[in-house]
Amino acid sequence: MRPTVHDIAAVAGVSLATVDRVLNQRPGVRHVTREKVERAIRELGYVRDVAAANLAKGRTYPFVFILPASDNSFMHALNAEVRAAVARSPVDRTEIRTIEVPAFDPAALVAVLEKLGEERPAGIALVATDAPDVRDAVDRLVKEGIPVVTVVSDLTGSQRHHYAGVDNIAAGRTAARLLGRFLGGASGDVAVLAGSMLVRDHRERLEGFATVIAKEFPSLSLLPVIEGRDDPELAHMLVADALSKQRGIIGVYSLGAGNRGLIRALKEKAGDRALTVIAHELTTHTRAALLDGTIDAILNQDAGHEVRSAIRVLKAKADGLAVIDGQERIRLDIFLKDNLP
Amino acid sequence: MRPTVHDIAAVAGVSLATVDRVLNQRPGVRHVTREKVERAIRELGYVRDVAAANLAKGRTYPFVFILPASDNSFMHALNAEVRAAVARSPVDRTEIRTIEVPAFDPAALVAVLEKLGEERPAGIALVATDAPDVRDAVDRLVKEGIPVVTVVSDLTGSQRHHYAGVDNIAAGRTAARLLGRFLGGASGDVAVLAGSMLVRDHRERLEGFATVIAKEFPSLSLLPVIEGRDDPELAHMLVADALSKQRGIIGVYSLGAGNRGLIRALKEKAGDRALTVIAHELTTHTRAALLDGTIDAILNQDAGHEVRSAIRVLKAKADGLAVIDGQERIRLDIFLKDNLP
DNA sequence: CCAAATTTGATGTACGTAAATCAAAATCTG
DNA sequence: CAGATTTTGATTTACGTACATCAAATTTGG
Numbered sequence: 001m002r003p004t005v006h007d008i009a010a011v012a013g014v015s016l017a018t019v020d021r022v023l024n025q026r027p028g029v030r031h032v033t034r035e036k037v038e039r040a041i042r043e044l045g046y047v048r049d050v051a052a053a054n055l056a057k058g059r060t061y062p063f064v065f066i067l068p069a070s071d072n073s074f075m076h077a078l079n080a081e082v083r084a085a086v087a088r089s090p091v092d093r094t095e096i097r098t099i100e101v102p103a104f105d106p107a108a109l110v111a112v113l114e115k116l117g118e119e120r121p122a123g124i125a126l127v128a129t130d131a132p133d134v135r136d137a138v139d140r141l142v143k144e145g146i147p148v149v150t151v152v153s154d155l156t157g158s159q160r161h162h163y164a165g166v167d168n169i170a171a172g173r174t175a176a177r178l179l180g181r182f183l184g185g186a187s188g189d190v191a192v193l194a195g196s197m198l199v200r201d202h203r204e205r206l207e208g209f210a211t212v213i214a215k216e217f218p219s220l221s222l223l224p225v226i227e228g229r230d231d232p233e234l235a236h237m238l239v240a241d242a243l244s245k246q247r248g249i250i251g252v253y254s255l256g257a258g259n260r261g262l263i264r265a266l267k268e269k270a271g272d273r274a275l276t277v278i279a280h281e282l283t284t285h286t287r288a289a290l291l292d293g294t295i296d297a298i299l300n301q302d303a304g305h306e307v308r309s310a311i312r313v314l315k316a317k318a319d320g321l322a323v324i325d326g327q328e329r330i331r332l333d334i335f336l337k338d339n340l341p
Numbered sequence: 342m343r344p345t346v347h348d349i350a351a352v353a354g355v356s357l358a359t360v361d362r363v364l365n366q367r368p369g370v371r372h373v374t375r376e377k378v379e380r381a382i383r384e385l386g387y388v389r390d391v392a393a394a395n396l397a398k399g400r401t402y403p404f405v406f407i408l409p410a411s412d413n414s415f416m417h418a419l420n421a422e423v424r425a426a427v428a429r430s431p432v433d434r435t436e437i438r439t440i441e442v443p444a445f446d447p448a449a450l451v452a453v454l455e456k457l458g459e460e461r462p463a464g465i466a467l468v469a470t471d472a473p474d475v476r477d478a479v480d481r482l483v484k485e486g487i488p489v490v491t492v493v494s495d496l497t498g499s500q501r502h503h504y505a506g507v508d509n510i511a512a513g514r515t516a517a518r519l520l521g522r523f524l525g526g527a528s529g530d531v532a533v534l535a536g537s538m539l540v541r542d543h544r545e546r547l548e549g550f551a552t553v554i555a556k557e558f559p560s561l562s563l564l565p566v567i568e569g570r571d572d573p574e575l576a577h578m579l580v581a582d583a584l585s586k587q588r589g590i591i592g593v594y595s596l597g598a599g600n601r602g603l604i605r606a607l608k609e610k611a612g613d614r615a616l617t618v619i620a621h622e623l624t625t626h627t628r629a630a631l632l633d634g635t636i637d638a639i640l641n642q643d644a645g646h647e648v649r650s651a652i653r654v655l656k657a658k659a660d661g662l663a664v665i666d667g668q669e670r671i672r673l674d675i676f677l678k679d680n681l682p
Numbered sequence: 683c684c685a686a687a688t689t690t691g692a693t694g695t696a697c698g699t700a701a702a703t704c705a706a707a708a709t710c711t712g
Numbered sequence: 713c714a715g716a717t718t719t720t721g722a723t724t725t726a727c728g729t730a731c732a733t734c735a736a737a738t739t740t741g742g
Contacts, residue, residue: 002431004697004698004699005698005699005700006698014720014721015720015721015722016721016722016723017701017720017721017722017723018719018720018721020699020700020701021719021720023699023700024699024700024701026701028718028719028720029719029720030708030709030718030719030720033719033720047431047432048698048699049396049697049698049699050432051392051393051395051396051698051699052392052396052697052698052699052700052727053698053699053700054392054699054727055390055392055393055396055697055698055699055700055726055727055728055729056698056699056700056701056726056727057699057700057701057727058700058726058727059700088665090343090388091388091391167680170679170680171680173679173680174677174679174680176679177677177678177679178677181522181523181525181637182522182523182525183525184522184523184524184525184526185525208679212679296522302667304665304667304668305667305668308665308668324429324645324649326643326645326646327645327646327649329682331672331674331682332680333672334675334680336515336518336519337518338511338514338515338517338518338549338553339508339511339512339514339515339673339675341670341672345727345728345729346728346729347728355690355691356690356691356692357691357692357693358690358691358692358693358731359689359690359691361729361730361731362689362690364729364730365729365730365731367731369688369689369690370689370690371688371689371690371738371739374689374690389728389729390727390728390729392728392729393697393727393728393729393730394728394729394730395697395729396696396697396698396699396727396728396729396730397696397697397728397729397730397731398697398729398730398731399696399697399730
């Protein structure tokens with residue numbers, strides 16, 4: 001049987017009330033007494049029964065998710081996963097509220113964070129816009145003792161407790177190697193379609209991609225990045241244009257959203273030549289394109305995992321418990337047409 | 342606030358004791374009364390507070406893991422993950438016991454399962470040996486109401502509640518496409534190193550692999566399968582021999598364990614020619630080989646995920662609760678040298 | 683319709699922890 | 713050393729559920 005507060009009291013030779021004071025850092029305990037209790041806790045290997053504690057406290061975890069108001073499949077999926085988590089709220093004692101902020105708008109994000117500082121929720125998860133002001137706002141919250149995790153996109157140099165997202169540099173590198181190997185030593189141009197270079201995850205993917213292409217596949221040359229703003233229409237136009245004008249393109253890497261437009265452009269120009277294409281995020285559109293051969297591989301991050309991981313980590317931090325690292329590492333999924341879920 | 346048993350009693354117009362009798366299917370409740378209570382439960386959307394219930398019951402979950410006594414890296418990793426779960430036992434109220442059985446020995450496995458039927462643990466996880474007798478033994482346990490999940494290797498046609506492992510046909514298909522694409526249309530022979538064709542996961546991987554190679558990469562021809570019995574020494578000998586004699590080999594797929602021997606053989610023959618190699622399971626050896634270019638891609642299943650998933654599912658089944666499907670799908674990890682964890 | 687059987691109600695205790703109250707003891711201050 | 717202050721102990725209630733007991737009410741059988 002695992003030890004209880006009663007056992008601690010007995011071993012430490014103090015009363016239950018004192019043990020409680022120490023455990024819940026209430027005042028009115030002399031230093032020596034506190035040490036006696038802490039020693040007993042260590043000796044017995046006591047770990048508080050979180051379930052019983054939550055029951056007694058009537059505790060719930062008021063969490064806040066801050067999500068960008070972006071109209072693309074991935075953000076919709078992320079939203080849906082948060083809603084699914086909300087549906088499970090009664091069971092896991094969470095009370096999740098979502099706040100939408102304009103995408104790529106540091107000021108708006110900071111304003112929301114500031115207000116949350118007063119509200120003091122049990123934890124905050126946010127899709128970070130990578131700006132110094134945001135970092136400072138997050139660091140203030142952390143200093144005030146509020147658990148904060150970034151989701152999908154991280155915050156450079158901040159003190160956030162955890163990042164629930166993929167390693168985007170590795171993602172870019174992986175895309176490069178897949179593309180390079182699939183092209184099997186052929187020479188030609190590679191087009192890169194991004195959303196915006198203002199977002200950290202896109203920058204990082206490009207960085208990883210460019211590095212590996214340059215170093216390991218010198219027969220391939222990178223064309224200037226096409227910024228499609230994650231907008232299907234714009235992406236379609238720009239890609240179609242590039243494919244018409246740049247006759248040397250043999251590979252395409254789409255590292256952002258708005259793949260609907262990309263796919264349309266690829267199909268229109270399909271007759272022309274064989275293209276090898278790597279894209280990010282598994283959606284109905286990219287899935288279909290993978291199956292019909294328009295896309296050769298899809299790199300994906302599982303939004304459900306990210307949301308659940310963020311919640312688990314916030315909970316653990318709120319309770320001062322350890323997390324299982326292996327469980328919280330968000331992996332980069334690589335999908336070929338054969339291993340689709 | 343979520344509804345409690347008191348609310349049900351009030352709404353149904355019965356006493357707390359009666360609600361309790363219905364909830365815990367105790368006898369002594371007239372049919373009409375039972376229906377009144379059940380209606381109230383539905384109306385209120387009551388869900389039993391599992392934490393409080395477990396507290397009251399002093400409940401723990403006695404689970405049993407049945408693992409094969411195989412001496413390879415993957416099984417060691419699986420063992421370690423089970424031990425890690427045991428270390429977390431006090432926190433999540435599990436009491437996990439492991440039983441080792443000889444590998445590939447249906448009779449021994451059946452004997453263990455039979456005995457567990459009397460013991461009636463709260464759940465059983467097993468690495469299944471795919472034989473009719475085993476299937477029957479598992480089905481008996483399931484019929485007796487004991488939750489059973491298979492881990493890593495599934496059981497054909499059984500009633501087990503869940504399978505915590507990867508789709509091995511998909512894994513084989515994926516390996517084929519990676520190999521085919523990496524070889525970029527070249528012609529030649531492909532060697533396959535397996536452990537034993539008596540294990541279902543190996544059979545399935547081969548099946549998926551052969552199918553895709555035949556259909557989509559006709560310029561490649563499969564050599565007869567080399568059975569290395571997951572033994573590094575034997576694998577080394579057989580592969581070295583094959584590489585010497587079969588000069589047309591341009592690709593290798595290692596779908597089982599014992600990769601240490603494979604890697605040694607590959608390095609000895611490295612000077613000869615360029616080989617494209619796909620292997621299963623990320624270990625220190627395969628990781629190093631991936632990094633130094635001896636292996637081109639590694640397909641992996643995360644043992645930690647499998648163990649944790651098995652436990653979550655067993656718990657849910659023991660409590661009669663639903664599982665989150667997306668969370669319990671074990672994914673096939675594809676590692677290139679760029680996205681190693 | 684009465685006795686027997688079944689069903690229901692009322693009540694209390696328990697699980698491990700949190701939190702509060704009040705009294706008693708120990709320590710500190712001047 | 714008295715008095716004020718701080719620290720500690722003892723005890724109680726609560727959280728939501730499980731489970732046991734005993735009495736009261738209701739239904740059933742003959």
